[in-house]
């Protein structure tokens with residue numbers, strides 16, 4: 570039985586926008602972790618009204634770019650021996666590599682296999698990125 574209010578070691582992803590928790594669970598492939606993973610949804614939050622939270626009871630490296638693209642407002646707590654040893658506040662990544670796909674149907678990356686395509690943040694508020702090959706704009710949600 571896992572205590573959902575506190576974990577001994579691992580990572581707590583907090584301040585997830587309500588409704589984004591399951592998407593983060595899927596996009597970070599947390600289903601492949603063999604240790605306990607707890608997804609809490611619609612937790613009352615003073616700051617956010619409602620929020621989701623993910624508790625991962627193991628040391629795992631998280632793809633911060635994917636996480637930042639889905640929800641740049643989350644905070645990450647690293648827990649060791651039941652104590653938070655490190656806190657991290659995420660931001661929208663300036664540059665992402667190999668995560669997004671170009672939305673332009675005439676882009677070379679649509680017809681040729683190009684690995685690790687770079688996208689550069691051009692509009693932080695609207696979360697718009699620019700393709701390194703064709704300069705077309707796209708967002709993470711459009712690129713899925």
Ligand SMILES: [Zn+2]
Pocket residue numbers: 671672673676677678700701702703704705
């Ligand atoms: Zn492109």
